[in-house]
Amino acid sequence: DAGITQSPRHKVTETGTPxxxxxxxxxxxxxxxxxxxxxxxxxxxxxxxxxxKDTDKGEVSDGYSVSRSKTEDFxxxxxxxxxxQTSVYFCAISESSRGNTEAFFGQGTRLTVV
Amino acid sequence: xxxxxxxxxNLTAQEGxxxxxNCSYSVxxxxxxxxxxxxxxxxxxxxxxxxxxxxxxxLIATINIQEKxxxxxxxxSHPRDSAxxxxxxxxxxxxxxxxxxxxxxxxx
Numbered sequence: 001d002a003g004i005t006q007s008p009r010h011k012v013t014e015t016g017t018p019x020x021x022x023x024x025x026x027x028x029x030x031x032x033x034x035x036x037x038x039x040x041x042x043x044x045x046x047x048x049x050x051x052x053k054d055t056d057k058g059e060v061s062d063g064y065s066v067s068r069s070k071t072e073d074f075x076x077x078x079x080x081x082x083x084x085q086t087s088v089y090f091c092a093i094s095e096s097s098r099g100n101t102e103a104f105f106g107q108g109t110r111l112t113v114v
Numbered sequence: 115x116x117x118x119x120x121x122x123x124n125l126t127a128q129e130g131x132x133x134x135x136n137c138s139y140s141v142x143x144x145x146x147x148x149x150x151x152x153x154x155x156x157x158x159x160x161x162x163x164x165x166x167x168x169x170x171x172x173l174i175a176t177i178n179i180q181e182k183x184x185x186x187x188x189x190x191s192h193p194r195d196s197a198x199x200x201x202x203x204x205x206x207x208x209x210x211x212x213x214x215x216x217x218x219x220x221x222x
Contacts, residue, residue, distance in 0.1 A: 042118065042200070042212030090157060099144020099206040100164055107156035 006106040023091030032074040036087040120213035133188040137201030149200040
């Protein structure tokens with residue numbers, strides 16, 4: 001299994017509070033992604049990173065920010081959590097941007113905003 | 115508009131049955147991926163294919179590029195195969211499109 005660790009695995013937080021989710025990899029892969037998974041939707045891309053300090057927005061980036069100060073860590077921050085951000089969040093990594101490159105996923109973080 | 119459509123959404127089978135899950139896509143792709151997600155669990159890559167057929171144990175994945183269609187087959191299904199199976203396609207720039215998944219329950 002690819003070495004990807006997400007933390008925390010579960011979190012309950014109150015509306016309006018900031019929340020940071022961490023993705024840590026031991027594979028030295030260049031590309032890292034944050035997705036959210038909601039019923040009735042496929043995984044949707046929030047942000048991705050193509051190198052240290054290099055990030056870009058995905059299709060559902062509003063209300064989220066990311067940072068990547070080291071190759072192995074990709075942080076997702078909810079600036080001020082809202083109930084609509086209750087979801088399961090997955091981190092993924094891949095070695096290159098070639099379309100035939102396999103992606104590896106973390107175990108997911110279940111976030112509940114009350 | 116969904117770039118990737120899966121069918122069926124839900125599937126219940128008796129242990130031992132042959133199972134087929136279908137995936138159609140509407141975009142140009144470099145590869146198609148089949149992923150597995152157990153309840154409360156992470157997502158595991160089963161196959162990545164760009165042509166033809168791949169087999170791993172009791173699982174077989176096929177793709178028809180001309181028809182933009184893929185199938186995942188499970189032979190001699192077992193309760194431990196119960197999971198959500200997700201079809202995804204990828205293109206250059208590592209753009210992924212994901213289906214909404216097929217929830218499979220195999221009853222002993």
